Amino acid sequence: MSGARQTPASLVGARPEAAHIIEFDGREIPALPGQSIAAALWAADILAWRTTRVEGRPRGAFCGIGACYDCLATVNGRPNQRTCLLPAQPGDTVTTQEGHGRADLAI
């Protein structure tokens, strides 16, 4: 095959409005309107944004649909947010969540 490789956006003929910026651990990350925070991080080749409570291992999105809770992060100061469900809003601040986060468990 020749030419530029297909991308998800080119496949579906997406013409989104300009990306906005969210902050991840002090880094500026572009997010397309409508993308979840997890999707914006994947697009920036970031796969991990949490460390586990016991072993401190890196984790990111696993199930992509809100069922596994591996994608938790602190968003705008609120810990334990499932980033695969949260649409990225301009100016959101996302920080790697270490251990169990700080908030009361949401369950």
Add this chain to the structure above:
Amino acid sequence: MPTSPSEPQESFDLAVIGAGPAGLAAAVTAAELGLRCALLDAGPRPGGQYYRHPAPGLKAAHPEKLHHGWGIFTGLSARLKRQTDLGRLTYLTEHQVWTAETGEGWRLHATTGPGGSGGTAVVPAAAVLLATGAYERQLPFPGWTLPGVVTAGGAQAMLKAGLVLPGKRIVVAGSGPLLLAAASSLVSAGASVPAVVEATDYLGYARGVTTLAANPAKLVEGAEHGAKLLRHGVRLRRSSAVVQAHGTDRVTGVTIAKLDRQWRPVPGTERYLACDAVAIGHGLVPQIELATELGAETVELGDGTVGLRVDAELRTSLPGLWAAGETCGVGGADLAVAEGELAARVIAGREVPGGLRARQRRRRAFAGLMAAAHRPGPGWPEWLTPETDVCRCEEVSVAKIREAVDDLGAGDARTVKLLTRAGMGWCQGRMCGAAVACLAGGGAPRADSRPLAGPVRLGDLAAVPADDPTY
């Protein structure tokens, strides 16, 4: 505006839970037949996981490129819009139902807003149809917690909704027809897929020749995926599994091995595949806990999962509770649409056309064949190491579970859970439940039992009235 649980609300004739293929078909059919109907769904847009599609802001001109049967969805969406515009159907988006009460009719309790971050709502209805679909079954393997290892459905979901991929070179592995669909959309979207690693040998399908012949559309769908994979040079490796993912901070490659008939890895057949992501899944598990909490009867399905027991009219064992689609056993979108429509007709007291009934039966038979063909073999735990985490949330290893079983005498998943905390974390066992049950050697699968079907804040729980018979 958060709704207080005590706020009186209009009571509906029917509340449908889940706006995927089954729920959409049921809700629009019921509304068109004159029932006052509410459709509740946890997501912001209709379609469920199967018809997940880009957010409007992404302005996708051709969302159908990532879907099979997109025309069915656009048809259902148009009917949904018409019925909501006419005020006959109330579509409640971002309503995650976490418990249902029954007595005089039904009361559904939901959290609202993105990820349940809003308030709460109570929806009363005379009848309920459960169309909550399924989530993926996972079987652990060493390295499956590395970033870059994602569920096959998750890779699909993130691609369909967010137009993103977890990597450039993605190994697709596990078992079941979802793998071919996932691989086919990943390569369409520009990923390279070095292999689809399928644990079964597909011989199971040969036992159901007449069922296959009665479902030509299913064969065509499979053939289309197969042809696309061939065009993209994707190898299908049957009777094989990923037995280890390698990497430290993210996955860099996998070891795959041949499996024998019992799904035991055959020594000496290992080979290494470089990749930067893995999409893995072993079929789907019906999501039925709202019904099982209330004591609905279940059946064991051919793939070793548990679904709701329904009669030919899709009634569960609980009066006023119907079920359609994957909640009765996983069988795909077309079956789900047929069942949604069938149940709605029955609930509305209408005749069920013979053609609809026949289509439902044919697709159900195919679902049974598919389930049996992909049932995990008993030997899969042989690819585990003692250090492999089984429970991702609580980081409970194989060694700890074996200790609970061998030294402490735990004979079932429940006891293992109490002794090790496996399945007691955030996901409430959705990711490790199948594996823990198998390692506990508890015999026949049982329906998951969770006190709550979705996450709910303590404050919301406390706000449920004290005279509530459920508590």
